[in-house]
Amino acid sequence: MSEVGIPRVYWKSGAWRYKCNARQKALVGKSWIRLGETVEDARAEYNAWAPRLFPKAGMGRLFDKYEAEIIPAKPSPATRKSNLDELKRLRLVFAECEPEDITVHDVYRYMDARGAQSKTQANHELSLLKHIFRFAQRWGVLEHNPADPVAKFKLKPRDRYVTDAEFARFLRFTSPWVRRYALLKYKTGLRQKDLLGLRLDQLGPDGILLRTSKVGKQAVIAWDDELGKLVDEIKADNLSRGRQGPTLFCKRDGMPYNKDQFHSRWQYGMKKAMTEGMIERFTEHDLRAKHATDAERQGIDVQTNLQHSDRRTTEIYLRAKQVLKVSALGADAFIVE
Incomplete structure (x- = not known):
């Protein structure tokens, strides 16, 4: 926000000017409105324009x-x-x-x-x-x-948990591209937007450097042998199909995937696994929940892994996905040989 204290007001061509949005441009017939050379003049002129800029x-x-x-x-x-x-x-x-x-x-x-x-x-x-x-x-x-x-x-919270056996079968029968994506999703627990937007310059010597799209916190996912090998496979696949772009996951021309393009690739891989592997459908987001549930079972701090600012958000991923283990009681005393 400028020193005038009004959003969309900028110093341009020797005066304070208000930049109209599309609705306002249609109303007043201008993209920029000159407000004046001083802060006081700009505020007064903005107030005079306000009824036309916000007519209802x-x-x-x-x-x-x-x-x-x-x-x-x-x-x-x-x-x-x-x-x-x-x-x-x-x-x-x-x-x-x-x-x-x-x-x-x-x-x-x-x-x-x-x-x-x-x-x-x-x-x-x-x-x-x-x-x-x-x-x-x-x-x-x-x-x-x-x-x-x-x-x-x-x-009702979604309670679909992808079992280890299901996930292994999915990886076996899905398309190679989806297999690599799903493995990276499971290993890192990253949101779809952060995975598709993962740039090569975020692949540092110590791990994958992150600033997540939702909460903006910095984090590092440390390398292990599996993670390093998987990233190398993804880059090699990009080069074999076309060229490597600035993002780890990219199309043949090197450009990043948008949401719709990714959805098409995911659905193709899912249908292939359902048809050939006879698995039950699950969503891409269910893999983030699997990451969370499996991480908690391994004693890992799930809130940190999912980069949630509120533990209650993390609980949404865990609460419905935990499978309760019920113990059977001994009945030896009642059994007559």
Whole structure:
């Protein structure tokens, strides 16, 4: 944020200027708005433009302000993208409402309707709506947050655990590319985004250097013989198919995989293993859960391995995946020969 104290305001061509987003550009017909040469002039001119930049008087204007000022400041690109998608859903229902007219009942009705389609997405959208209303309180728009009392849906945690026998059979029958990816996923426990974005310059002498996409913490995965050999195999495969790009996993042209391209490769490998190996389907994310569960059984600090900032997040991976061992009682005293 500039010294003017307003998001999207920059010093450009000898003056403070406001950079319009796509919505604002369509409204005012400009990409940049000249605000003035001094901080005081810039703030005054911005306030004069505000009604045109944020034309809706109710929730629409509140959504516009949140989109322009708050979402861009969030550190994670994935969070910013998901927030924009969630905001589109909220706009469809609440954009023409006045903030003070929205009740707890209105929010519950929204949750019921969205929950019928996806309880998970409904929970995400509720979280965003609560956050928007908290900023509305901060900005003096509202005294009370009508979304605060609304409870999220309780979701049943996924309890699919990929057994060692299943995983071994999967590795035997899947495609070579998926086999190498799955092994690296299991060994490191990394998120899909971090694995696909893993760059060659992160492969240091002591191990794989990380700054995870979600929490941004630095970490090092130390080399062992298996890990080093696996990384070498992946690089050799890249060169045999085309060229090696800046990321460890790359396409024939050296470019990184995007989410959809990876999904196609994973599904091909999974279908091959299901058909030829007669295994039950599991998701790529289930391998992160297997890593967590197996690590805990080996006495490894799972929260550190998964790079979670909150132990409760780690428990989601473990709680439903642990298989209880029940001991049978001795019955010798009751058996008559």
